[in-house]
Amino acid sequence: MDLADQIAQYMVSGLSTGAIYALIGIGFAIIYNSTEIINFAQGELVMLGGMFTLFFLETMKLPLPLSILLAVLATIASGVLFERLTIRPLKAPTPLSLIIITIGGSILIRGIAMLVWGKDTHALPAFSGSEPIAVGSATILPQHLWIFALTGIAIVSNKLFFQYTITGKAMRACAVNRRAAGLVGIDVRRMVLFSFAISGGLGSLAGIIVAPLTMTSYDVGIMLGLKGFCAAIIGGLSGGIGTVLGGLLLGTLESLGAGLISSGYKDAIAFVILLLILFIRPQGLFGRAQTERV
Amino acid sequence: MLKVKNINTYYGKVHALKNVTIHLAQGEIVALIGANGAGKTTILNTLSGVIPARTGSIQFLGEPVETLPPDRIVKIGISQVPEGRQVFKGMTVADNLELGAYLRFRSREPREQIRQDMRHMYELFPRLEERKKQMAGTLSGGEQQMLAIGRALMARPRLLLLDEPSMGLAPLVVQEIFGVIERLRRDEGTTILLVEQNARAALKMADRGYVLETGKVILEGAAAELLENPEVQRAYLGKEKKEIWER
Ligand SMILES: Nc1ncnc2c1ncn2[C@@H]1O[C@H](COP(=O)(O)OP(=O)(O)O)[C@@H](O)[C@H]1O
Numbered sequence: 001m002d003l004a005d006q007i008a009q010y011m012v013s014g015l016s017t018g019a020i021y022a023l024i025g026i027g028f029a030i031i032y033n034s035t036e037i038i039n040f041a042q043g044e045l046v047m048l049g050g051m052f053t054l055f056f057l058e059t060m061k062l063p064l065p066l067s068i069l070l071a072v073l074a075t076i077a078s079g080v081l082f083e084r085l086t087i088r089p090l091k092a093p094t095p096l097s098l099i100i101i102t103i104g105g106s107i108l109i110r111g112i113a114m115l116v117w118g119k120d121t122h123a124l125p126a127f128s129g130s131e132p133i134a135v136g137s138a139t140i141l142p143q144h145l146w147i148f149a150l151t152g153i154a155i156v157s158n159k160l161f162f163q164y165t166i167t168g169k170a171m172r173a174c175a176v177n178r179r180a181a182g183l184v185g186i187d188v189r190r191m192v193l194f195s196f197a198i199s200g201g202l203g204s205l206a207g208i209i210v211a212p213l214t215m216t217s218y219d220v221g222i223m224l225g226l227k228g229f230c231a232a233i234i235g236g237l238s239g240g241i242g243t244v245l246g247g248l249l250l251g252t253l254e255s256l257g258a259g260l261i262s263s264g265y266k267d268a269i270a271f272v273i274l275l276l277i278l279f280i281r282p283q284g285l286f287g288r289a290q291t292e293r294v
Numbered sequence: 295m296l297k298v299k300n301i302n303t304y305y306g307k308v309h310a311l312k313n314v315t316i317h318l319a320q321g322e323i324v325a326l327i328g329a330n331g332a333g334k335t336t337i338l339n340t341l342s343g344v345i346p347a348r349t350g351s352i353q354f355l356g357e358p359v360e361t362l363p364p365d366r367i368v369k370i371g372i373s374q375v376p377e378g379r380q381v382f383k384g385m386t387v388a389d390n391l392e393l394g395a396y397l398r399f400r401s402r403e404p405r406e407q408i409r410q411d412m413r414h415m416y417e418l419f420p421r422l423e424e425r426k427k428q429m430a431g432t433l434s435g436g437e438q439q440m441l442a443i444g445r446a447l448m449a450r451p452r453l454l455l456l457d458e459p460s461m462g463l464a465p466l467v468v469q470e471i472f473g474v475i476e477r478l479r480r481d482e483g484t485t486i487l488l489v490e491q492n493a494r495a496a497l498k499m500a501d502r503g504y505v506l507e508t509g510k511v512i513l514e515g516a517a518a519e520l521l522e523n524p525e526v527q528r529a530y531l532g533k534e535k536k537e538i539w540e541r
């Protein structure tokens with residue numbers, strides 16, 4: 001395989017991991033835009049997606065599509081519950097207390113997952129076989145196609161929701177001007193709850209579609225969460241195209257870096273990018289952060 | 295229509311409203327005037343449920359409403375146009391107006407009625423129609439004020455609370471906006487509580503007025519009488535010095 005072929009191959013896997021990061025990153029952005037907090041438990045929702053699927057599939061012996069659907073719903077419920085138990089009861093929330101709470105929450109969720117499912121890594125079956133498909137000189141797994149397709153659908157529906165439905169618009173209004181949103185009759189706390197539900201849904205989807213490729217365990221949320229956070233930061237915490245591009249960029253750079261330089265650098269790349277962005281362009285690479293955040 | 299009795303509102307330890315008692319009858323325009331920091335905005339926010347009163351009662355259409363949260367207040371027919379417009383800057387003019395009808399969407403009112411009201415807003419404020427696809431943040435101050443009023447009207451309020459609609463606007467624009475306020479009362483019978491530092495313009499349009507000073511109502515009466523009141527003239531109308539555009 002010559003260099004061009006190798007690069008093509010790295011691009012394919014990089015873009016598919018990037019799509020995953022994008023989904024997780026959008027979850028960060030949606031919660032950030034409605035609450036101004038970074039939900040550090042986002043990665044745990046991703047982990048729960050994979051683990052719940054495994055539970056429904058192997059413990060409950062349900063078919064895969066149904067297991068996936070139930071896992072997404074269960075994770076959405078977990079996100080909602082998380083908001084209800086941690087964010088909502090606060091009388092006078094400050095950004096710092098909220099952040100500490102989400103970190104505490106993430107540790108708690110991870111701990112519970114470890115008690116319930118143990119420390120082993122688990123594999124989900126690929127959605128439709130694992131026979132590689134040749135695309136030009138590169139090969140692509142059916143699971144990659146699933147990742148591209150489902151991520152695409154999720155991102156487009158998310159965009160349509162925020163752009164065209166009254167609830168989506170109300171959530172954006174809360175992000176733009178919370179006070180004024182209350183004055184037109186929007187129940188801001190309900191919108192915060194919705195944002196946790198949507199992030200839970202997107203996060204769990206990410207965790208589920210990636211699990212057949214990378215395995216899953218109680219602690220996959222740490223790394224995936226940080227990568228998703230990084231994608232969101234590259235995208236200026238926009239819930240839209242910025243974060244999608246951020247995720248894809250991060251995924252490809254990681255994959256190229258790991259393939260062409262050394263796989264030891266894979267995770268370091270994300271953090272170097274994260275720091276560079278925060279120092280040099282905190283509004284994100286594609287930043288129109290002030291006017292259009294969702 | 296609205297009866298506010300002895301309300302006391304606090305910001306932490308700051309006692310911002312002291313035994314404020316006001317009332318509005320159906321179809322009235324009532325002006326609330328007072329210097330900066332007198333507590334005008336606080337009254338509106340207490341009415342809107344944003345900063346609930348610690349003691350006192352508020353009755354709207356015979357029902358006690360002092361404990362309702364902001365969204366319920368809008369639901370029962372009280373809408374506020376906040377100080378400094380507070381439009382949703384990163385969203386389009388049309389989206390801003392639509393969000394004004396948020397609760398009507400939620401209560402599954404037929405879309406056609408809401409669309410009809412949108413057209414009505416564009417008729418009241420033709421400049422908003424020209425700019426309906428533009429981001430609200432790109433509008434001029436006067437246009438943002440029109441949008442803020444239009445957004446509040448989209449909820450079909452029975453009582454409209456206006457917080458300093460003339461603030462920072464050129465005299466001609468102020469005239470235009472006050473014209474719309476009068477038209478609302480005349481054509482639609484909307485009851486209006488108008489907070490203004492521009493006391494002369496407000497009292498000229500209003501039926502009655504209240505004068506607020508450091509959280510207390512110190513004067514009340516017919517607008518025409520307040521305009522003639524020497525104390526009001528001295529403190530709020532600047533009788534000696536004329537407004538810039540009147541020279
Ligand atoms: N968020 C706040 N926290 C503390 N004090 C406030 C706050 N908002 C207003 N105040 C105080 O309450 C008083 C009334 O303010 P306000 O209602 O805004 O007056 P006005 O609208 O008449 O200019 C002022 O003394 C002001 O300093």
Ligand SMILES: [Mg+2]
Nearest residue numbers: 334335336377
């Ligand atoms: Mg004020």
